[in-house]
Amino acid sequence: MQNLQVLSFSRSTIGKKVIMAVTGVIGIGFILVHMYGNLKVFIGPEYFNAYSEELRELGAPIFGHAHALWIMRLILIASVALHVWAATALTIQARKARPDQYAVKRTLEANYASKLMRWGGVVIFVFILYHLMHFTWGNIHPDFIPGEVYHNLVVGFQFLPNVIFYLIAVSLLGLHLYHGGWSMMQTLGILSPRYDQAVRRGAAAFALLMTLGFAVVPLAVLFGVVK
Amino acid sequence: MKLKLRIWRQANADTQGRFQDYNLDHVSADSSFLEMLDLLNEQLIQAGEEPVAFDHDCREGICGMCGVVINGLAHGPARGLTACQLHMRHYKEGDTITIEPWRAAAFPLIKDLVVDRSAFDRIIQAGGYVSVSTGSAPDANAIPIPKKNADLAMDAAACIGCGACVAACPNGSAMLFTAAKVSHLGQLPQGQVERHNRVAAMVRQMDAEGFGGCTNHGECSAVCPKLIPLDVIGQMNRDLIRAVLSR
Numbered sequence: 001m002q003n004l005q006v007l008s009f010s011r012s013t014i015g016k017k018v019i020m021a022v023t024g025v026i027g028i029g030f031i032l033v034h035m036y037g038n039l040k041v042f043i044g045p046e047y048f049n050a051y052s053e054e055l056r057e058l059g060a061p062i063f064g065h066a067h068a069l070w071i072m073r074l075i076l077i078a079s080v081a082l083h084v085w086a087a088t089a090l091t092i093q094a095r096k097a098r099p100d101q102y103a104v105k106r107t108l109e110a111n112y113a114s115k116l117m118r119w120g121g122v123v124i125f126v127f128i129l130y131h132l133m134h135f136t137w138g139n140i141h142p143d144f145i146p147g148e149v150y151h152n153l154v155v156g157f158q159f160l161p162n163v164i165f166y167l168i169a170v171s172l173l174g175l176h177l178y179h180g181g182w183s184m185m186q187t188l189g190i191l192s193p194r195y196d197q198a199v200r201r202g203a204a205a206f207a208l209l210m211t212l213g214f215a216v217v218p219l220a221v222l223f224g225v226v227k
Numbered sequence: 228m229k230l231k232l233r234i235w236r237q238a239n240a241d242t243q244g245r246f247q248d249y250n251l252d253h254v255s256a257d258s259s260f261l262e263m264l265d266l267l268n269e270q271l272i273q274a275g276e277e278p279v280a281f282d283h284d285c286r287e288g289i290c291g292m293c294g295v296v297i298n299g300l301a302h303g304p305a306r307g308l309t310a311c312q313l314h315m316r317h318y319k320e321g322d323t324i325t326i327e328p329w330r331a332a333a334f335p336l337i338k339d340l341v342v343d344r345s346a347f348d349r350i351i352q353a354g355g356y357v358s359v360s361t362g363s364a365p366d367a368n369a370i371p372i373p374k375k376n377a378d379l380a381m382d383a384a385a386c387i388g389c390g391a392c393v394a395a396c397p398n399g400s401a402m403l404f405t406a407a408k409v410s411h412l413g414q415l416p417q418g419q420v421e422r423h424n425r426v427a428a429m430v431r432q433m434d435a436e437g438f439g440g441c442t443n444h445g446e447c448s449a450v451c452p453k454l455i456p457l458d459v460i461g462q463m464n465r466d467l468i469r470a471v472l473s474r
């Protein structure tokens with residue numbers, strides 16, 4: 001059946017959305033663990049720095065030094081690339097599908113979260129690059145010391161504009177996950193109408209938890225709780 | 228009542244369209260939206276001007292021919308109604324009403340407020356049917372169908388193919404229409420044999436027509452005169468994924 005070729009699946013609009021949903025789930029898995037890991041900063045410098053060290057030994061003795069970490073990084077890079085590729089292709093297609101705009105525009109069900117998926121996604125993507133340059137590669141960090149994760153974090157968040165950008169990014173991430181968390185269930189067709197409202201509430205709770213969980217670290221540094 | 232109308236006028240697909248303003252008096256609150264347009268057209272014809280072209284047929288809300296975007300909403304402000312069933316009591320003296328055609332690349336404009344929706348017909352032709360030998364009508368209860376499935380199939384089958392879902396979707400997507408047709412047949416025993424091929428073929432045609440993808444805003448279902456629920460889209464997605472996996 002030529003209709004069902006896998007290639008034509010990734011070419012189809014629904015296939016692209018399924019790719020976004022699956023890569024989105026991988027992203028959700030990552031940020032959940034990342035947020036949890038960040039909170040270890042409250043336990044103290046030694047603990048936090050050791051956590052960063054031990055991450056490189058993840059999966060030992062089966063995996064060698066930093067092997068498991070790199071496998072996860074490659075999966076994440078591929079996921080972000082596919083997610084952004086599908087988002088871009090669908091955005092272009094949607095623009096083509098409505099070449100002439102309405103003079104009067106009104107929406108009934110769309111909300112800030114659903115309307116901000118694309119531009120919010122762009123900001124999140126820029127943030128990911130910025131965040132890597134800031135704390136991973138350190139090339140835009142004022143006083144980056146490799147391996148001194150706690151120090152890098154505390155110095156990094158002493159700069160107010162930086163904290164503001166982080167807060168904006170994690171708020172947009174929250175909105176992205178609020179709509180995305182529900183939307184992916186619909187895309188994957190695993191949403192039973194009976195649980196629709198529960199899934200929406202679950203997505204809202206999850207999104208709020210993520211935003212607060214990420215926001216609390218820069219705020220704690222800014223207000224001197226972590227120093 | 229007296230109304231100010233801003234109506235999209237365009238002679239054909241090759242010319243530039245623009246809004247034209249009209250002042251219309253003596254509009255009865257009991258008249259339907261299309262009767263209001265009839266009143267305008269009578270005056271235009273008497274004045275020797277070109278009447279406004281708009282689609283309509285049954286004027287009972289069942290055929291799916293009518294449909295214009297009224298002040299930014301497909302079929303106007305009332306939920307679950309077609310434009311022909313919308314009554315002027317929703318408006319008051321002095322209101323300005325902007326009337327535009329469905330705007331989508333897959334629905335090329337024919338004239339004024341009339342667009343060509345044959346893209347929908349081609350989606351149906353691609354797979355929106357069951358292949359059965361015709362003949363005398365089968366006995367109504369020969370094939371048992373659970374009540375729940377019969378109800379869900381009926382809800383989806385209520386789609387009249389008006390195109391409001393496409394008109395309202397910020398992405399110009401035809402997912403609600405296609406999904407209504409896919410899940411209406413997919414709920415029934417008669418639709419099982421061709422279920423996988425149907426969804427693949429219809430989605431393929433939907434994409435080929437140049438509709439956009441779905442981002443689950445929910446605008447389609449909100450303006451649908453038959454209130455087709457968003458769930459049908461989830462079901463179509465599930466069917467397509469299953470079709471691909473079980474190929």
Ligand code: HEM
Pocket residue numbers: 017018020021023024025027028031083084087117118120121122124125126173176177179180181183184185187188441442443
């Ligand atoms: C931390 C990173 C990210 C995570 C965890 C994430 C997660 C998700 C999830 C779960 C969805 C729902 C998929 C669906 O509707 O089936 C989604 C949709 C989407 N994402 Fe992301 N995303 C991330 C980053 C990005 C980036 C960098 C962009 C860049 C352009 C982006 C743009 C979009 C768009 C446009 C949608 C589609 C909304 C829709 O069609 O409903 N996302 N995302």
Ligand code: FES
Pocket residue numbers: 282283284285286287288289290291292293294309310311312
């Ligand atoms: S004219 Fe038939 S539905 Fe409106």
